[in-house]
Amino acid sequence: MKKRFLATLMIVAMSASMLAGCGSSNDAATDNAAATDDAAATDDAAATDDAEATDDAAAEGEQKLTVWCWDPSFNIYAMETAAEYYKKDHPNVTVEVVETPWDDIQPLITNAASTGEYSQLPDILLMQDNAFQKNAISYPDLFVDLTDSGIDFSQFAAGKLGYSTVGGRNYGVPFDNGAVIACYRTDILEQAGYTIDDLTDITWSRFEEISSDVQAKTGYYLLSERTGEIDLIMMMLQSAGASMFDENGAAVIADNAALKNVVETFNSLVDNNALLLTQQNWDEYIKSFNSGSAAGVINGCWIMGSIQAAEDQAGKWAITNMPKLDGIDGATNYSNNGGSSWAVTTNCKNVELATDFLNSTFCGSVDFYAEILPSSGAIATWAPAAEADVYGEPSEFFSGDAVFKKVVDFSTKTPSNNTGVYYYEARNAVATAITNIQNGGNIDDELANAQATVEAQMQ
Amino acid sequence: MEKAKARKLSQSKRYNLTGWVFLTPAALLIAVFSFYPMIKCFIYSFQKGSTFANMQWYGINNYIRMFQDKVFMKSLGNTFIYFLIQVPIMLILALILASMLNNKDLKFKGFFRTAIFLPCATTLVSYAIIFRSLFSTDGFVNTILMKLGILDAPFAFLTNTTGARAVIILALVWRWTGYNMVFYLSGLQNIEYSVYEAAKIDGASPLQSFFHITVPLLKPTILLTAIMSTNGTLQLFDESVNLTNGGPANSSITMSHYIYDTTFKYVPNFGYSCAMSILILILVGTLAFIQMKVGDKRD
Amino acid sequence: MISLPKKIAQYAFLIIFSLFSIFPLIWMAIAATNQSIDVIRGKMIPGTYLIENYKALIAQSDLWHAMGNSFKYSIVVTLLSLIVCSLAGYGFEIYHDKFKDGLMSVILLAMMVPFVATMIPLFGMMAKMGFLNTVAGFVLPSISTPFLIMLFRQSARSFPHDIIEAARIDGLGEFQIFVRMFFPTMRSTYAAAMTITFMNAWNNYLWPKVIMNKPETQTMPMLVSNLTAGYVTDYGMLMLAVLFCTLPTVIIFFCLQKSFAEGITGAVK
Structure with missing residues (x-):
């Protein structure tokens, strides 16, 4: 036992001195290199x-x-x-x-x-x-x-x-x-009697109808989002050209008609089985459409890489624009994430x-x-x-569509968004508000709380 | 006689000096690389500004703000929940495992020891992924609980306040029990095995020898692990970030996680981060002081 | 004698606890043999993708170089730490008096402020001292830790004082007593401390990155973290990298565990 311990210690000590030796000679070598060619x-x-x-x-x-x-x-x-x-x-x-x-x-x-x-x-x-x-x-x-x-x-x-x-x-x-795309599984849509065109240039209320219907018929949701994360809410907000801050940098979270509309739309999606909430981790989100019960994704166009990882689903996906908000001036089907x-x-x-x-x-x-x-x-x-x-060039994976052209087209139509300096603070406060609202909180009170939280942080 | 006394005195003086020589390198390194930044941090906690060059005096406003900050107060509460539940469970479990594995007649000791130590060597990236997938709604844990008939429908562990906190505590126990066990095992080597045998002959049950021999003799090590675990839990960061991301609605966020956010994610406000860090120092310091008072006595 | 049912219960407890502990490593090893998509989908049986994952990992990162760096830095830190901290722990305990006990409490304070808050001032100081981009800047702050000092101090408490007295009578100097008496007796403590220090040094992430962010100084944790940074993560390859990052600590533990758990007590008597 004793021998073994000492042997280990010796080995470590020896390798350390060797490495230290190497290290210094290496350093010298790199120094030289730095002095000459580099x-x-x-x-x-x-x-x-x-x-x-x-x-x-x-x-x-x-x-x-x-x-x-x-x-x-x-x-x-x-x-x-x-x-x-x-x-x-x-x-x-x-x-x-x-x-x-x-x-x-x-x-x-x-x-x-x-x-x-x-x-x-x-x-x-x-x-x-x-x-x-x-x-x-x-x-x-x-x-x-x-x-x-x-x-x-x-x-x-x-x-x-x-x-x-x-x-x-x-x-x-x-x-x-980061132009937002909406991707759907055409095979699942077909089972429920829809095509990709039924989901193009639509509003969120129409999306909710279709998605709940698809969910009832096939068990698949057309959209998933991570619990407590608000990527989707931010995308919806920007699609109407709205922000959490005004031009002067002041927070507009309470009394923000677009934001309130977004939150109501979001909650309605959840309540009517039109949106699947996964755990708050990225890998669980990816899993939801790679192998879980989500047959649709709405996110920045870079999400295509993760969708394409499921090679067995090639040809079963199609890309279109995202739904737009109902009853808001300046609402579009385009956003950025x-x-x-x-x-x-x-x-x-x-x-x-x-x-x-x-x-x-x-x-x-x-x-x-x-x-x-x-x-x-x-x-x-x-x-x-x-x-x-x-x-x-057409993409085999996305049903032969010229997806890149589409994304560029979407990006030129995207309204701009004012992130403000306190973007991450506001995001966190709104995310907290959304969770509280889902747990029964009053929408106006919670958004007012979020406003107060952000204003306190802006001091 | 007088001469001898004088010699003894000078000798004890010499020993005292030797002691200082022994501990000087370590103390110096700590002074320069830990205390200097800490003092800086303390000073900044009374200031405000985005860079050190434009820091302005801010009085105790950072400290006042801290107690009005709902998110920080929540993180303080969460951290204490973890501390109060996790530290005792983990240390007791580690102690039991160590005394079991110290049994000479036990087979496969090497395997057991390595297996139980493994979790703390596992890199965070992988264990976070594993825990998240184990506790997902269609994950292993839900499947088992449903098959056993304990649950009717899957339980959303990580997206529910109690569930998220429970998973964090479980993850902490899983990760650090083996780590603490190592110190108990090494501490137990200093207890003569014959003491146990003598106790056995005297008719002491294993439980009795655990409480009357193991625990008292391991007291210095228990103190060490208690202070270290208190410190580790009050500065808990990894689990909050990687398992639950502080959610849902900040219900599992820890103080260190929030400090990280205010330092790097939010608009830079280093003074405020420092003030919150100083509070952690005060809290851990107080707890450690109590633990030292109770446990650091030489018999 | 422990009764048979009690013995069975004990083994059952240990086996369950071990499986619980070892499960993630097995999962990791299985995941390393699978394609990313299968890892995401929760496949639990070994696949045939190990070689592809290895090739992808080698193509994307300088695995063995990072491994070498990690070993180099961890060993240097571990050795220096053990020497400096065991001396200090011994000094604090064997020659203890009111001042030294007080100083010990003060030293403990050094670990109680979150690193996030001390990192920026420390960085500023290192820059002024000219330690940026140097191994010294990376190693110096992690040599002396309150934890290790206290570990040796607490362990030294069980070191019998009569041995010291006897050695003094034999004419050994104080430092000789430390080297010839304390060091061999406290083998189990050294072994435990070595494992833990090596592990901490191995996993150290943010500070090395802050001090020198250069490809040639990349360590294993940096390599692993790089693999998770992109829009798309290859989980199979990631798990293989994580496995490479975990194994050295496990192997060191396995080699040393007998030393700290089955140390022959009374070796010096």
């Missing part, structure tokens, strides 16, 4: 070594951009492809992508901005649209103003561009599309290079967007991209 690591060098190395490197023409984003099959792939495109004309420029989940990007930004120590930030980072206003306004020194950088922002859909625009200035280059934009940080030592890179790829190359579309499903928000032929 010296172009602009921010690297600035963070650790003296600035001279950077200048030397710049003279040699080697340049590097560091980027933070988080999805290998989606935005990382897009960024790496963009880098390849750019390298063709600028062989001296390399792009290093550091895979960083969104849940980490926010703490890292907060650390940097709170302490004023920006040196660790990358040149470019991907920002969730819903958090853009909050970060740009709370940390005015964080992002580079791109308004006069030569990028033609008019080529992006107005609804999308709004997220990254603060006080009329552009701080972000819109990237992926999710999506993100690229931002250039103030730690970027070569803003010209960064903007030129973005300008010639994400806002300048139809071919680039055409290349990333098929394997990533990253649908552009840059209008000219939709001209590419691939956008018109």
